[in-house]
Amino acid sequence: MFDIHCHILPCVDDGSGSFTDSLEMAEIAARSGIRGIVATPHCNMPGVFENFWSADFDAKVKQLNDILQSRNIPITVYPGQEVFAYGDIIERIKNNELITLNNSRYLLVEFDFSVSEREMLKYLQMITAQGYVPIVAHPERYLIFGETPEMIRDIRSAGALVQVNSGSVTGNFGYYPERAASYFLANQLADFVASDAHSQYSRTPDLFPVHEIICENYSYEYADLLLDKNPQKVVNNKEIR
Numbered sequence: 368m369f370d371i372h373c374h375i376l377p378c379v380d381d382g383s384g385s386f387t388d389s390l391e392m393a394e395i396a397a398r399s400g401i402r403g404i405v406a407t408p409h410c411n412m413p414g415v416f417e418n419f420w421s422a423d424f425d426a427k428v429k430q431l432n433d434i435l436q437s438r439n440i441p442i443t444v445y446p447g448q449e450v451f452a453y454g455d456i457i458e459r460i461k462n463n464e465l466i467t468l469n470n471s472r473y474l475l476v477e478f479d480f481s482v483s484e485r486e487m488l489k490y491l492q493m494i495t496a497q498g499y500v501p502i503v504a505h506p507e508r509y510l511i512f513g514e515t516p517e518m519i520r521d522i523r524s525a526g527a528l529v530q531v532n533s534g535s536v537t538g539n540f541g542y543y544p545e546r547a548a549s550y551f552l553a554n555q556l557a558d559f560v561a562s563d564a565h566s567q568y569s570r571t572p573d574l575f576p577v578h579e580i581i582c583e584n585y586s587y588e589y590a591d592l593l594l595d596k597n598p599q600k601v602v603n604n605k606e607i608r
């Protein structure tokens with residue numbers, strides 16, 4: 368499996384707090400069957416987590432990979448960001464302040480939890496107009512989809528792909544996210560399931576349980592698509608739809 372949304376890079380946001388934490392997160396991921404993780408720190412959140420791309424960022428990804436290799440943990444960490452939809456993100460991409468997932472065509476985007484559909488569509492169109500493919504991070508957690516999950520079809524029609532959090536499927540985020548996630552999965556309206564892991568204790572990168580749930584409730588093929596095939600296509604910059 369490949370995890371395209373994980374806060375495994377240490378000391379950059381509210382995820383891993385040290386290389387030791389990152390190592391423990393990677394061990395959990397490896398045990399659950401994950402071979403690749405895209406490190407996606409929060410970024411472009413004014414005054415909270417800016418995390419615009421820098422040479423230090425690449426150095427940290429390399430350092431983490433070196434540590435994993437030296438400990439024989441069979442996982443590769445790739446560069447990425449979870450970009451908060453705010454301001455002129457296209458200008459920031461052009462200025463190399465924002466990066467896509469493993470420098471592919473795919474940009475992981477998160478929104479304010481109370482975002483309106485109109486505002487979301489505005490950003491998605493801005494991104495697709497430049498030839499990038501937006502992946503909406505955990506839409507099942509946003510109020511509009513908690514209330515009206517079928518609105519996800521408008522988001523997909525706008526050219527975006529849908530990433531559901533493992534914790535929403537397992538019920539860790541409560542009733543509405545679980546209900547919306549179930550609707551997306553039952554109607555094959557999700558493209559990825561990722562951990563959005565923040566630590567080795569809660570919200571961990573263990574994707575094995577969600578793989579089991581999707582196999583049991585939907586199909587092995589869909590679990591494989593959401594957790595392995597599509598995420599690998601992102602890492603390798605291959606077309607998905």
Ligand SMILES: [Fe+2]
Nearest residue numbers: 372374449563
């Ligand atoms: Fe996240």
